[in-house]
Amino acid sequence: MAKDELEKDPQTIRRLFDDISPTYDVLNHTLSMSIDVGWRKRTLKKLGVRDDETILDIASGTGDMALLANSLHGCRVIGVDLSGNMLKVATEKCSKKGDFYTAIEGDALHMPFDDGSFEKAMVAFGIRNMPDMAVFLKEANRVLRPGGKLAILEFSVPEYPVIRQLYLAYLTKILPFVGGLQSGNRGAYQYLSDSINRFPSPTSMEALYREQGFVVETSVPLTMGISHLYVLRRPS
Numbered sequence: 755m756a757k758d759e760l761e762k763d764p765q766t767i768r769r770l771f772d773d774i775s776p777t778y779d780v781l782n783h784t785l786s787m788s789i790d791v792g793w794r795k796r797t798l799k800k801l802g803v804r805d806d807e808t809i810l811d812i813a814s815g816t817g818d819m820a821l822l823a824n825s826l827h828g829c830r831v832i833g834v835d836l837s838g839n840m841l842k843v844a845t846e847k848c849s850k851k852g853d854f855y856t857a858i859e860g861d862a863l864h865m866p867f868d869d870g871s872f873e874k875a876m877v878a879f880g881i882r883n884m885p886d887m888a889v890f891l892k893e894a895n896r897v898l899r900p901g902g903k904l905a906i907l908e909f910s911v912p913e914y915p916v917i918r919q920l921y922l923a924y925l926t927k928i929l930p931f932v933g934g935l936q937s938g939n940r941g942a943y944q945y946l947s948d949s950i951n952r953f954p955s956p957t958s959m960e961a962l963y964r965e966q967g968f969v970v971e972t973s974v975p976l977t978m979g980i981s982h983l984y985v986l987r988r989p990s
């Protein structure tokens with residue numbers, strides 16, 4: 755399947771995440787061996803989250819970024835996601851820790867916020883699902899204030915040959931198999947695997963961010979390049 759043949763229309767993506775929402779957290783932490791927790795903390799630190807602000811969590815899913823942002827930095831969080839079922843899990847988890855999370859069901863390509871509503875936004879493991887990343891970046895730019903920041907955390911494929919081969923074996927064989935077995939939805943995990951495998955390189959992503967008017971403040975590979983953190987700034 756070619757890169758642009760991956761089915762990314764909103765209905766399909768919503769259904770996919772609605773279906774896997776009950777098993778998403780357990781599988782996510784098992785398959786990533788919880789390495790993602792360190793990546794998430796680093797993302798929040800680089801974004802420079804403060805306790806007096808409300809930050810936007812785009813593609814909020816089951817709310818792991820929101821929970822961590824509140825527990826580490828005390829901020830309030832607005833989470834946007836296509837999948838009502840993922841947001842239901844997020845709301846249940848967050849409400850156990852207090853009243854800091856607002857869930858909004860919606861498309862990241864058309865967010866229900868005025869221009870310049872947020873100082874800080876983040877998207878963790880969500881941008882690769884967007885049907886048109888340029889449109890998404892325009893929209894993220896719009897809802898940020900001038901000088902505001904967007905952190906993007908996303909999987910990537912390592913460049914170092916031996917690590918790359920091992921990682922690709924994991925991604926294309928183990929992930930769809932184990933994910934499929936546990937969730938009963940092999941197609942969903944095949945999609946997750948394909949979408950990671952086909953995601954553009956950091957160099958291409960940086961070029962796209964600049965084309966969309968962002969300044970790339972941080973671009974750093976994490977854990978031998980299996981993930982990548984970008985922090986972008988909307989110029990003042």
Ligand SMILES: C[S@@+](CC[C@H](N)C(=O)[O-])C[C@H]1O[C@@H](n2cnc3c(N)ncnc32)[C@H](O)[C@@H]1O
Pocket residue numbers: 764767768771812813814815816817818819834835836837840860861862863877878879880883884885
């Ligand atoms: C892999 S999950 C990541 C969830 C969460 N951010 C995390 O770190 O675990 C991707 C999420 O992106 C959401 N998503 C995909 N496309 C979207 C879009 N166009 N607008 C809003 N949410 C979207 C999915 O519904 C799903 O909850």
